[in-house]
Amino acid sequence: MKEITVLSGKGGVGKSSIAASLAIALSKKHKIVSADCDVDAANLALVLGVREKDFKEWKPISTNEKAVLLPEKCTGCKKCLNSCYFDAISWDSDKNQPVFDRFSCEGCSVCAMVCPEKAIKLHTVDNAKIGYGKTRFGFDVVSGQLEMGESGSGKVVAEVRNLARQVGGDAELMLIDAASGIGCPVIASVVGSSYVIAVTEPTPSGLSDLKRALGVVEHFGIPYGIIINKFDLNPDFTKEIEKFAKENGIEVLAKIAYDKKFVDALINLTPLVVFAKEYEGLFEEIAERIRL
Ligand code: SF4
Numbered sequence: 301m302k303e304i305t306v307l308s309g310k311g312g313v314g315k316s317s318i319a320a321s322l323a324i325a326l327s328k329k330h331k332i333v334s335a336d337c338d339v340d341a342a343n344l345a346l347v348l349g350v351r352e353k354d355f356k357e358w359k360p361i362s363t364n365e366k367a368v369l370l371p372e373k374c375t376g377c378k379k380c381l382n383s384c385y386f387d388a389i390s391w392d393s394d395k396n397q398p399v400f401d402r403f404s405c406e407g408c409s410v411c412a413m414v415c416p417e418k419a420i421k422l423h424t425v426d427n428a429k430i431g432y433g434k435t436r437f438g439f440d441v442v443s444g445q446l447e448m449g450e451s452g453s454g455k456v457v458a459e460v461r462n463l464a465r466q467v468g469g470d471a472e473l474m475l476i477d478a479a480s481g482i483g484c485p486v487i488a489s490v491v492g493s494s495y496v497i498a499v500t501e502p503t504p505s506g507l508s509d510l511k512r513a514l515g516v517v518e519h520f521g522i523p524y525g526i527i528i529n530k531f532d533l534n535p536d537f538t539k540e541i542e543k544f545a546k547e548n549g550i551e552v553l554a555k556i557a558y559d560k561k562f563v564d565a566l567i568n569l570t571p572l573v574v575f576a577k578e579y580e581g582l583f584e585e586i587a588e589r590i591r592l
Pocket residue numbers: 366367383384385386387388389400404405406407408409410411412
């Protein structure tokens with residue numbers, strides 16, 4: 301199964317709208333599965349019209365271990381109290397025992413090593429979930445969600461991609477909607493991809509964030525192209541991006557003008573190519589230009 305990842309250096313450039321419409325365009329000629337790997341702000345399923353309650357299954361997963369006190373073993377010696385680099389340990393004077401803050405604990409196990417009574421254990425905790433549902437376009441969307449304040453988004457992305465491979469079965473293509481930026485979840489989405497589409501907009505921050513994101517893609521030697529969204533809002537800067545692309549041999553897959561229908565489609569939980577049929581041809585052309 302070839303995997304196509306849609307990413308953006310910064311948020312708010314229309315990445316998920318473009319990913320959803322591209323998935324539908326690809327599904328007309330290929331058997332596909334889609335994967336929402338923006339696990340801190342998952343919305344691809346919603347853009348494709350699949351609500352959380354419509355998912356067939358949600359499976360809890362763990363990205364981390366957390367320190368847990370075995371109170372019967374604790375003597376109140378306080379040796380653990382200042383051992384935590386992450387400030388996850390406070391003191392309960394009434395009980396004369398440490399208290400562990402689940403959200404601050406990174407599971408490094410230093411406190412457990414410090415404790416002379418072996419009164420601290422590391423336990424895995426379910427802090428994320430992955431699941432899938434069927435879109436009305438005939439393909440499945442796989443999604444993952446990390447609980448608020450939790451770390452380990454890269455692991456959730458890896459689990460989402462694994463589940464998408466299982467759910468997709470003999471699908472030819474997986475369309476991945478990655479997070480914005482260049483952090484851990486983006487790298488976990490990009491690594492092993494067959495092709496990357498970077499969505500940008502014509503602003504100074506759009507271009508600088510695009511360059512950073514493309515640095516990640518180039519690091520892994522993955523072929524890629526770019527889409528300039530809302531290109532008409534700043535024609536001079538669009539020329540800057542096109543100049544940058546030309547000088548670096550980067551294919552501009554499409555330039556898309558600003559259109560309020562992008563927002564209206566989102567409000568109506570309908571993919572753009574369904575909400576505004578005139579976009580069908582454009583996304584079919586983009587699908588054709590992807591070199592796998
Ligand atoms: S496991 Fe590490 S991060 Fe968690 S409370 Fe202990 S020392 Fe702090």
